[in-house]
Amino acid sequence: MTAPQLPPVAALAERSEHLVDPGAPAILCLTAENADVLRAQFSRYAAEYALHIETSPQSVVDCLEALEAAGAPIALFVLDTSIGFEELGSALPMFRRLVPTANRLAVTPWGLFMEHLETFRHKVAKGAFDAHLMMPRGIRDEEFHSAVVELLNDWGSTVAAPLVETVRIVAPTEDAAVRRLRDFLFRTGSPHRFYTPDSPIGQEVIASYEGETGLFPLVRLADLPAQHCPDARTLARAVYGRPDLQALADVTEVLDVIVVGAGPAGLAACVYAASEGLSTLALEAEVIGGQAGTSSMIRNYLGFPRGISGMRLTTRARTQAVRFGTRFFTGWPVEELVPGADGAPHQVRTEAGTLLARTVVIATGVAYRRLGVDALEELVGHGVHYGAAMSSAPEVEGRDVIVVGGGNSAGQAAIHLARFASSVTLVVRREDLRTSMSAYLITELEANPRITVRGCTRVVDGGASEGELEWVDLEDIATGERERRRVGGLYLLLGAEPHCDWLPDAVCRDDRGFVLTGRDVPPEHWSGEVPPADLETAVPGVYCAGDVRSGSMKRVASATGEGAAVVSLVHEHLAAL
Known part of the structure; x- marks a missing residue:
């Protein structure tokens, strides 16, 4: 690919339909014949997203390079399917590789929708696109825009850093306790951010705390005084109204x-x-x-x-x-x-x-059943996670991770982690996933080039470097053969265990x-x-x-x-x- 000749910000300004901020998240559209339609439809988002309308796969690549150089994330990639199946076949894998964290929307003009429906139904099923919609033929097509808002909302809650922080967490290091708090907040949909005590905001939070000095983690909700929240249960009482x-x-x-x-x-x-x-x-x-x-x-x-x-x-x-x-x-x-x-x-x-x-x-x-490997139990919260731990997904960007489990939750976790990790290995004891996972998830897993399913395998050991998970040992159940893998994360979704x-x-x-x-x-x-x-x-x-x-x-x-x-x-x- 040829690098843009202009400086990143200037290159973006030249390409963008509406450039609200050089670092603003982008909506990137590829269309050959319907630029005016997409420009009119997506202009309602221009106050908060930079809108880019490109007319060829190569111009999309050039735009992506400029966005990356400017540090601007891509929130939504919109593809007009009327550009032709031949170009799509070569362009789609490249776009998926270049923008793995962006949500992807296919739109088709009304006259071609039935012709393209079957092809793109399969592409949606395989995860190539998050949705396939009919291109609006007039103004105020709110059914179309409700889907767009859902996709932007999903990106904003799972990928983007929060712009408005409902909760601030302060601690010397982002240790296991802090990560459990962040995972809790992620599951409740509460925008939050972590700060160290020596940061300006960390000092501000500490100043609002009226209890014993030196206790961490401290959590501050909005403008309320900070509280000491050593675990998720204490934080739950604070978030949901402190039922004392x-x-x-x-x-x-x-x-x-x-x-x-x-x-x-x-x-x-x-x-x-x-x-x-x-x-x-x-x-x-x-x-x-x-x-x-x-x-x-x-x-x-x-x-x-x-x-x-x-x-x-x-x-x-x-x-x-x-x-x-x-x-x-x-x-x-x-x-x-x-x-x-x-x-x-x-x-x-x-x-x-x-x-x-x-x-x-x-x-x-x-609750998820415990793995029972002592060396890995000691690393829970330090690269080892029980459950999907969605809040930690951006931390594994560019790294290899392992998900253990054969149920739907494990499949969903693998697909989400693949948006960030360079590779995801799904480890299961059975030969395959057919008896434990829904078919739609299996289809999407098989179609994702970053995900590999490894059957008849279990995790038997692991170790750390500087306190964080560095490697795990995988064992073939049939032969007993072991393989050591360097990994940046281990996610354990091992099945049901009641606590009654x-x-x-x-x-x-x-x-x-x-x-x-x-x-x-x-x-x-x-x-x-x-x-x-x-x-x-x-x-x-x-x-x-x-x-x-x-x-x-x-x-x-x-x-x-x-x-x-x-x-x-x-x-x-x-x-x-």
Whole structure:
């Protein structure tokens, strides 16, 4: 490629339709015949994005070089498919390599849409594009622009540095504790940034802290005084309104339903229960959204044809539940459930006190199973992560990473990390992914040149350099042969493990600890001659929904379905009382 002759800023100014700032994120369009249409449609974004209209693949490459030299990121690449399939075939792999973190949109003029639909449907399925839309034929095509805004929103929340910081974190180093806080904030959609104590903003945050000096990490929300937040649970109490001991103790009435856990199943139960007039309270130990909130993009959720991130899905669900009257108490794990006898309310005990409810929905979800390799457990937060750890993805730019796991969450994590890492190896114990992962994800993984799937393999060892993960050993399960790989990150999504130690023995569980419901409850634990209802536990009035339930599908859609369905059983129980 030939470097631009002009200085970076001058080169951009010459190329740009609207240059708001040399470093502003760019919307880059490639079109041969529809420049006027795209210029008119995308001009509404020109106040905050630099708009570039290019007419050939080579001019796009020149523009990309100028943008890179000026330090300007590309937020959205828009391709007019009428430039021809032959040019597309050679240009697409190059553009994907040059702008891996940009979202990609294909647009087709109305007259060619049906002709191009099948080709680009497959390209979207393989991840070459994030969406394929019909080019607007007039003004105010808000359906088109809603898709554009979604793509820009996704880029802004996963790639771009925040311009407005809701939360500031101050600590001497960005250690494991800080990274857990950042991951929590990422999952809640809270724009944030890390500062050291000797920085001007770090000094400002420290000055607002009224507690003991020398404690870190300090967290400051907006203009409130800084707080010491050593863990995500403390931060959760701050972010979600600081429900202190007195606030929870003030809930003295007998509630219709308490939902324990605010993942997809718990949120759905909250929405449907509160919308039908039931007094509803949700208890969440850490982050609202659960594991689903770590999913970078869920593409098979009903009603979201272009996909939706787990963070946005669960944040919207919480807002919906609050609108109907659900009260959320975050940062207070449940310590014990004491079933009520003879129609008496159930007791839900926390550190802050005891809550009373006529019904209880268990929706605590699951945690990722531990790897069990001591050398790697010591590096958690230092290059080793349980879960997708989306906040750390930009840190692995240009490095090789490994994702361990065969479920949908692992596939989604691999695709997201491939936007930044030079290579992603997905390690699974099975021969392949067909029995554990959705087909749409397998298709996208196979089509991504940065991702390799390695079956019949496990991680058996690892080591660090200067406190950060540097290498791991992979072992072939069949032959026992080992290979040492230098890596910049290890992401462990190893399957489901319930944490139900707070439940009484009366709530039956299977041999893996998952809660039994319906006909799976042993007959000797039935309260009468008929088994409990499908989502009811062995204790009348105590229900279970989502991943923590024995036999559940471990999918977001099925969890929300169970959470909604359980409310009809709650109504039946309340009517009987």
